[in-house]
């Protein structure tokens with residue numbers, strides 16, 4: 001008998017604290033599969049962020065440094081520059097990366113820091129109770145936009161992948177989702193590419209993953225899973241926005 | 251026949267595997283696991299193809315699939 005699916009080695013054999021149906025678990029697994037695939041478990045240092053993914057150090061069998069809210073790309077910059085032989089990734093939510101940490105991600109990307117970024121967009125601040133994030137959809141009700149997000153007052157949902165893809169320092173930028181078997185396959189591939197980008201010294205590898213937060217959306221897991229295709233993908237289109245090859249590297 | 255190993259204690263009864271199994275092999279059971287959820291069970295083993303779609307969709311890494 002051949003094993004067609006099992007828990008990746010770099011994912012510690014323990015339960016996640018995430019709510020039922022939360023995609024953070026799926027995304028953790030995909031990252032662990034990439035760590036196994038590239039055999040970097042022994043040489044990886046992650047910079048964890050603040051949010052529901054704050055317990056990254058409990059779940060991955062690797063070294064992890066906890067960063068202040070939003071500052072993971074700055075922490076990762078220090079780790080990678082001091083240890084260029086290590087594999088370094090950050091895993092950040094949208095409150096973390098696209099709100100409080102906007103300056104850190106943009107400048108790390110613009111400097112072409114050779115790190116891998118997993119950006120989890122669930123359109124809210126999950127951990128603190130579902131406040132509006134820069135990624136919250138127009139009309140979406142949250143605890144701080146009780147009548148729905150209104151562009152006149154709150155601006156528009158921010159598209160980080162498109163923004164960052166323009167920067168010369170970014171070697172790979174893609175947006176993926178994990179709401180269907182077909183999307184999962186592409187998400188896995190994109191995370192692998194973002195790992196390869198760092199290993200081949202091509203600058204920042206960035207992957208935005210559209211993610212559910214059933215609890216703060218006030219939805220059941222299956223309904224939340226359906227919202228990804230119905231509401232999020234039309235505004236946050238999936239795809240590879242940048243893929244640098246050796247020849248166009250400046 | 252494929253072999254599906256279900257780590258019941260880890261299941262949070264989100265239902266994503268049940269929803270996506272192309273052969274309708276899975277259902278949430280009536281029993282409770284230590285977390286207080288009704289864990290998923292294989293109700294239609296003869297139909298299971300070992301495609302591992304359930305395992306890939308599961309956010310809590312509950313399944314191991316061999317074939």
Ligand SMILES: Cc1ncc(C[n+]2csc(CCOP(=O)(O)OP(=O)(O)O)c2C)c(N)n1
Nearest residue numbers: 050051052069093094095096124125126127
């Ligand atoms: C400096 C600082 N400000 C505010 C907080 C409170 N805080 C904790 S988590 C969080 C938001 C996390 O949201 P997100 O990054 O979207 O991650 P999610 O929980 O949705 O995965 C905030 C504001 C904090 N911990 N530190």
Ligand code: SF4
Nearest residue numbers: 018019022052126213
């Ligand atoms: S609050 Fe939202 S993001 Fe956090 S674990 Fe629960 S479902 Fe996931």
Ligand code: SF4
Nearest residue numbers: 271298299301302304
């Ligand atoms: S392996 Fe495929 S057929 Fe079998 S239970 Fe899982 S999803 Fe259904």
Ligand code: SF4
Nearest residue numbers: 261262264265267308
């Ligand atoms: S997807 Fe996983 S956690 Fe959800 S019901 Fe199925 S086995 Fe349980």
